[in-house]
Amino acid sequence: MxxxxxxxxxxxxxxxxxxxxxxxxxxxxxxxxxxxxxxxxxxxxxxxxxxxxxxxxxxxxxxxxxxxxxxxxxxxxxxxxxxxxxxxxxxxxxxxxxxxxxxxxxxxxxxxxxxxxxxxxxxxxxxxxxxxxxxxxxxxxxxxxxxxxxxxxxxxxxxxxxxxxxxxxxxxxxxxxxxxxxxxxxxxxxxxxxxxxxxxxxxxxxxxxxxxxxxxxxxxxxxxxxxxxxxxxxxxxxxxxxxxxxxxxxxxxxxxxxxxxxxxxxxxxxxxxxxxxxxxxxxxxxxxxxxxxxxxxxxxxxxxxxxxxGYGAGNQAPAYFTLFWECLQKGDLSQLPSLYFSHVAARLREQGNFRSTAALIEAVRLAEALASLQGGSQPTWQDLRDAAVVCLGYGELSTIADALARTDVGTAIGSLPEGVSQTPIQDDMNRELKRLKLEKYKSTVAVTLQLDLRENRRVQSEEAAFIDLKRSVLLHRLELLGINFARKQRVNQEAASWAEHWVLQWTPEAEIQVVESTLKGETIELAAAFVLNERLESCVDIAESSKLIRLACDCGIPKLMEQARNTLQELAVDAGNFNQIASSAYDLSVLIQYGSLRKIETDSLIPLLQQLFLRGALLLSDAANCNDDASKGVVDAIQTLHGVAQEHFEIVDDGLWLQKLHELSSRDDRNAKCSGFAFAILLERNEVSEEQSAQEVSRRLSPGIPTDLGAGWFEGLSMRNRYALLSRLSLWRQLDNYMESLEEEQFHRSLVFLRRAFGSFEPREKAAIAEMMGDIWGVDTDQTGEMLQRPLSEEEKGKLDELNDFDFGDL
Structure with a gap:
């Protein structure tokens, strides 16, 4: 027990x-x-x-x-x-x-x-x-x-x-x-x-x-x-x-x-x-x-x-003792060693590692010899493992560790038929798994399931055409309930809004979590609705309420989706947190853009998205009045709102957004990184001419500007579209002139920001910058490559040591 x-x-x-x-x-x-x-x-x-x-x-x-x-x-x-x-x-x-x-x-x-x-x-x-x-x-x-x-x-x-x-x-x-x-x-x-x-x-x-x-x-x-x-x-x-x-x-x-x-x-x-x-x-x-x-x-x-x-009832190897039990039922325990080693060999063969019959015979003999040394008539599990390591693993446990684990512990799970005493929510989950053909994933071995939420036109029935969409609904409900049978994986493809990747793995803990959910409802749907309703009742900010709208949509509960929309609308009236506004706008954007995939009506969300976007645009300049610690969150929020503006330019006020970006990029009394990031967006959208660009770079990277502000501005500039940045030679020439104009202490201070900025560049982008700087300095491509590849001299190593020991004061 x-x-x-x-x-x-x-x-x-x-x-x-x-x-x-x-x-x-x-x-x-x-x-x-x-x-x-x-x-x-x-x-x-x-x-x-x-x-x-x-x-x-x-x-x-x-x-x-x-x-x-x-x-x-x-x-x-x-x-x-x-x-x-x-x-x-x-x-x-x-x-x-x-x-x-x-x-x-x-x-x-x-x-x-x-x-x-x-x-x-x-x-x-x-x-x-x-x-x-x-x-x-x-x-x-x-x-x-x-x-x-x-x-x-x-x-x-x-x-x-x-x-x-x-x-x-x-x-x-x-x-x-x-x-x-x-x-x-x-x-x-x-x-x-x-x-x-x-x-x-x-x-x-x-x-x-x-x-x-x-x-x-x-x-x-x-x-x-x-x-x-x-x-x-x-x-x-x-x-x-x-x-x-x-x-x-x-x-x-x-x-x-x-x-x-x-x-x-x-x-x-x-x-x-x-x-x-x-x-x-x-x-x-x-x-x-x-x-x-x-x-x-x-x-x-x-x-x-x-x-x-962690269950210590004297049974470290249940799969092994199942073999033990089978031998006892046959009345011949002496078969156990050969049966055990044949199972290990089969597991090895599944992995592409083959062992000869002679190796199995030697393993049996060694196990029996080890048993006789202890005065036993039969080898114990430990004797069998030791013999397996020597004869099948050639002295290395790592070689056969997985095969031993599958033979000793195993991956088997039990099953209960319909009608056997269970809670209503267990019965409901089993019915859903059977209906959606997910029963085979009820395994202790983690398996990845890829879903395509689009209609499958190659099948005849509607149930089969949308089976992945219905699977997604069930898996989102289980995830909401904290049932660890399903874990959603991030899909990196930008265009894969219809794709979902899940890792499915059954454990007794997951079954217990299902049972515990019976206090929330007698079916998975009712329990999920109960959890969503509880979270809505305690919701106090727009970021959480917009996430609950998405959750209700993903879980296929339209009634609570409308309730969450009403909650968001009420909270949006007094919303003043730029980061939360951006997060909420993004959630609504995703729903409006891809709601048709989940067969939901999203027209009622459009006025709410417009309201949030307008408020976010008006708060942009004030939000950028922050320190460097807070600037990362603001930059992420700017990027999020800009994505909404590009995706829904026909719905939101894109002109106002560009106007506010221009305003932020030109202000010197706002966080330099935020201003630089706003300028990068304008560069990307060709809202700034070459002449205007040169003037702004010259103004920001001039000797009269404090080093941390100039380098911080460039760091923000480098966080956006790298191709737009690398295509402007005049910008890099201005940066080079700026670095040459600095005194030694200012130069060291600027390196704090510049090293951080370039640290996020990919190797090929760094190589492109090196070649560009080589052109500016009159060095051809081959020479630039040689300079980058050669080892550091003692003098250069000393310079790096000096930089590492430099006192950056209040930075």
């Missing part, structure tokens, strides 16, 4: 029982979650006992979905998800693989018509106690801090961090104990120890008795540390075990013969499920805290089962 509290049934804390066997006649079968040998031995045990009731550790309120877990069409791995129905959402997960002993117990019970149920605390209590444990740990830490008088007050964030650090320290100590066991056994890790001594032991009843004794002794060894370091966790597990004993007692009282009842539980709890210990009373049961919760089923993945994703 896992949850926000990182619960792991193999490492929970409980009381140490006395005695190694219970005195009741019911049977306790301790297992390690996700243990193929545990599942194998459990099935054999069930065949022998032929129980009438199978009780399994797990949330008791999930007993109603057990029948669905084994219904036709269910493909593990899957998980039971419990979640609170109020914000903030807290979750508890109970994952199951095909080789999980619990899952196989359900399969056996379904096949034999046997009663089965979960017996652990219901999710409503487990999640409530989780919050209480966190609060208890925090309060304990605060009390200790007060006693030690280290500080007057511990902030909430600090206490939470300290609690987590303390818990992590405790878990590290627990892990150290397990690793010490591996060290004593001469194994490289605890997982290798467990596999060799428990998973490989196929003697009848050996697994059950060994797990029981191991659990009892480990509890005895760890009890003192557990009570000292995490009393909250100790108390929690005592509550769990008292509750499970109560449920066992209730089943016995219902008429099941004790010797026909089998309890399947995590190894740690096996020795505690003994009715000699106290059973939870009615009063204690009534006092259990509760928070409202709901349950659902969800597909899970091999990756999430592995410890690589």
């Amino acid at each position: 896992s949850s926000e509290s990182n619960m792991s049934a193999d490492h929970t804390i409980g009381r140490t029982p006395t005695g190694s066997e219970q005195n009741e006649d019911f049977h306790v079968f301790g297992i390690r979650h996700l243990s193929p040998a545990g599942a194998h031995h459990l099935l054999s045990f069930l065949d022998t006992i032929q129980p009438t009731a199978i009780l399994v550790e797990g949330p008791s309120d999930a007993s109603g979905v057990i029948a669905q877990l084994t219904s036709r069409g269910v493909v593990p791995p899957i998980a039971i998800l419990a979640y609170t129905d109020q914000l903030p959402i807290r979750t508890l997960l109970y994952p199951l693989a095909e080789y999980s002993p619990e899952y196989q117990a359900f399969v056996w019970a379904n096949r034999h018509g046997v009663h089965t149920e979960f017996i652990d605390l219901p999710s409503e209590t487990a999640l409530a106690l989780h919050e209480q444990r966190r609060a208890w740990r925090t309060n304990s830490l605060l009390a200790e801090d007060e006693q030690e008088d280290q500080q007057d007050e511990l902030e909430a964030g600090q206490s939470a961090a300290a609690v987590e650090n303390g818990l992590q320290a405790y878990l590290r100590k627990q892990n150290e104990r397990y690793e010490h066991i591996a060290e004593l056994a001469g194994e490289p890790s605890y997982d290798a120890y467990w596999e060799r001594h428990f998973e490989h032991n196929l003697q009848k009843d050996a697994y059950r008795h060994a797990v029981y004794e191991f659990s009892a002794q480990m509890r005895e060894l760890s009890e003192l540390d557990e009570r000292e370091h995490d009393a909250a966790e100790t108390a929690y597990n005592e509550i769990r075990e008292a509750y499970m004993r109560r449920r066992i007692q209730e089943v016995l009282q219902a008429g099941h013969a004790p010797n026909k009842v089998v309890v399947v539980t995590g190894a740690h709890h096996a020795s505690a499920l003994d009715l000699r210990f106290p059973v939870m009373t009615d009063k204690q049961h009534a006092s259990l805290p509760k928070v409202p919760t709901k349950l659902t089923l969800m597909p899970y993945s091999f990756y999430k089962l592995s410890t690589h994703s």
